[in-house]
Amino acid sequence: MKKRPSAPALLKEYYRSLLTSFGPQGWWPGRTRFEVIVGAILTQNTSWTNVEKAIRNLRKDRLLTPGRLHAAEVSRLASLIRPAGYFNIKAGRLRNFTSFLFKDCGGSLDQLFRKDPATLRRELLAVNGVGPETADSIMLYAAGKPEFVIDAYTKRIFSRHGFTSPDTGYDEIKTLFMDNLPRDAALFNEYHALIVKTAKDYCKTKNPLCDECPLKGYL
DNA sequence: CACCAGGCAAGTA
DNA sequence: TACTTGCATGGT
Numbered sequence: 001m002k003k004r005p006s007a008p009a010l011l012k013e014y015y016r017s018l019l020t021s022f023g024p025q026g027w028w029p030g031r032t033r034f035e036v037i038v039g040a041i042l043t044q045n046t047s048w049t050n051v052e053k054a055i056r057n058l059r060k061d062r063l064l065t066p067g068r069l070h071a072a073e074v075s076r077l078a079s080l081i082r083p084a085g086y087f088n089i090k091a092g093r094l095r096n097f098t099s100f101l102f103k104d105c106g107g108s109l110d111q112l113f114r115k116d117p118a119t120l121r122r123e124l125l126a127v128n129g130v131g132p133e134t135a136d137s138i139m140l141y142a143a144g145k146p147e148f149v150i151d152a153y154t155k156r157i158f159s160r161h162g163f164t165s166p167d168t169g170y171d172e173i174k175t176l177f178m179d180n181l182p183r184d185a186a187l188f189n190e191y192h193a194l195i196v197k198t199a200k201d202y203c204k205t206k207n208p209l210c211d212e213c214p215l216k217g218y219l
Numbered sequence: 220c221a222c223c224a225g226g227c228a229a230g231t232a
Numbered sequence: 233t234a235c236t237t238g239c240a241t242g243g244t
Contacts, residue, residue: 029225044226050242051225085241089227131227151225196225222244231236 008180010163015187018194027193030055033109033142035064040137041093041129042084053083066107070098093129100127113143121147132170140192146185148177149192153199 005013029048030036035055042051055064057080063069069077078091098107104123105111113120117139124135132150139147150173159166164173181187 040225043224045224045239046226046241047224047243049224053242083241085224086226086239087241089239093227129227133226137225149225153225192225199225224241224243227239229236229238232234 007176011177011180015181015191015194018198019190022194022197024190025193025197027189027196029137029141032064033113034066034069036142037097037138038064038069038094040134040141041097042081042090044086044090044131044134046085050083050085054081057081057083066098066101066109069094070102070107089129093127096128097130109142113145117145117147120145132174136174140185140188144185146183146188148174148181148188150174150177151192151196154192154195157195157199 028036030039038058039051039055042054058064058069058077061072061080063072063077063080074091074095077094078087081087081090081094084090100123101107101109101112115123120143121135121139124130124138125132130138136147136149139145140149150170155164155166155168155173158164158173159168164176177188177191181191
């Protein structure tokens with residue numbers, strides 16, 4: 001029985017193991033920063049394939065810019081994003097975000113992302129419909145800030161492998177990553193992408209000991 | 220048919 | 233503060 005490594009060592013080992021197994025993902029969940037933000041809101045408790053359908057509908061109508069989206073009727077947005085589920089709620093949330101963006105920054109993402117990270121995160125969280133995961137997804141994948149995104153996959157994998165408990169809170173598990181890894185946006189981006197790939201490909205079964213899982217050796 | 224998917228806010232006690 | 237419920241489509 002080999003000794004359990006320290007948290008920093010374990011997190012680095014896990015990353016190295018995933019990277020070795022799957023290679024760099026070069027993952028980016030959208031074509032533009034604004035599309036990343038839209039995707040982050042639409043994917044709340046929803047499969048990414050359904051989000052892609054909704055994004056395609058928005059793109060077809062050329063609404064994937066802050067100005068065009070903000071100008072569209074919420075009811076029209078709702079009908080376009082229908083495949084992503086919760087469409088009335090999410091249409092309102094998209095509007096809440098663009099309203100904030102225009103009121104606060106004149107619709108400019110450059111201006112929004114020039115805010116210092118702590119302020120930016122606090123203000124994103126103040127938008128109705130933007131919670132911790134959505135805020136961090138925007139910070140990391142749209143703004144390029146080093147915030148680790150904790151999603152259902154991350155929680156599930158790490159709890160199944162006995163690394164956290166199933167009810168560990170968002171901030172607690174996030175701190176685990178943030179405090180034990182270098183604050184590097186590219187690293188956080190790649191790490192989270194690898195976790196998503198692992199979850200989708202290998203951890204569908206509720207069996208944390210599945211043979212092909214790269215984490216197998218760390219139990 | 221049941222169950223789940225890259226959450227969040229509002230309601231209840 | 234701590235729990236519960238509503239939101240909704242599409243894939244397996």
